[in-house]
Amino acid sequence: MTTMTADPKAKATDDEKKPGSKKKLIIVVVALLAVAGGVYNFVLRDKGPVEPQAGEVLVIEPIQLNLQGGHYLRVGLALQLTTTAEKPTDGSKALDATISLLSGRSVEELGVAKERDKLKTELEKELEEAYEGTVMGVYFTEFVTQ
Template sequence: MAEQRVVGRPVNVTGSPADSGRRGVSDTEAPAPRRGRKALVVLAVLVLALVGVAAYLLLRPSDAGAVDTAPEPGVVVPIDPVSVNLADGHYLRLGFSVQMTADAHGEISTARALDVAIAHYSGRTMAEVNDTARRAELKTELVTLLAETFEEEVMDVYLTDFVTQ
């Protein structure tokens, strides 16, 4: 008697109840794809797109806000140079000009501007005022102090004379 050989997937012959519903269905048919995985991928793509759009809108520079917040430059008021006492018997010869905004209400008091500058630079060490990075910080602080003193009418300060001895 010849033995019959079958090439292919083994067939379950136990007749379990789980297979009873599959009778008549070919073994070559692929199971239906799961809808949950497709929905999850589509949802992930939509979330990433929304995050990208939100980041673009929040991080881009605002053209309208920049125009409104930038003050228009007005007149430049020169302040006569003055000698300021530094620490350890050193001196700073300081001269500057004040850039006013276009909305400024007339001239500023040069005496008040000098008073603010002298108070700001007095007593500092020579090394501190000669350091390039620190000098820029001191200038920025002076602009802030003058803007507070003159009710935001000061836009910038230009150092015209800065000599230490």
């Protein structure tokens, strides 16, 4: 009978020489990279800009503005706020922008729906900037000329 002495170094070098152990290592590394990529994709990656969510609607009392030729405009506003808007929101910036934009215009100009829509879009842009993105829409609740 021959007795063999177990040399741990000899066994380790035999395992390292086997081609299957390198394949297992590569498979483990690839699997870890795939898991890390999945975690990054679903958890850490920036999803891009988030669309604002509609919150409360702030109704502003109607005001009267002077127009050309001694006419006037009675206009009421409602602001569609985002969910990030602080409560209560002050409507003074909206009134100021409305007065600046619509005062002194002619009745004929304001009587054309296409022109009103253009002015409303301009007002929305001004208010989005003035309220730092917390206003996402403007509605005319009253629009009467005389």
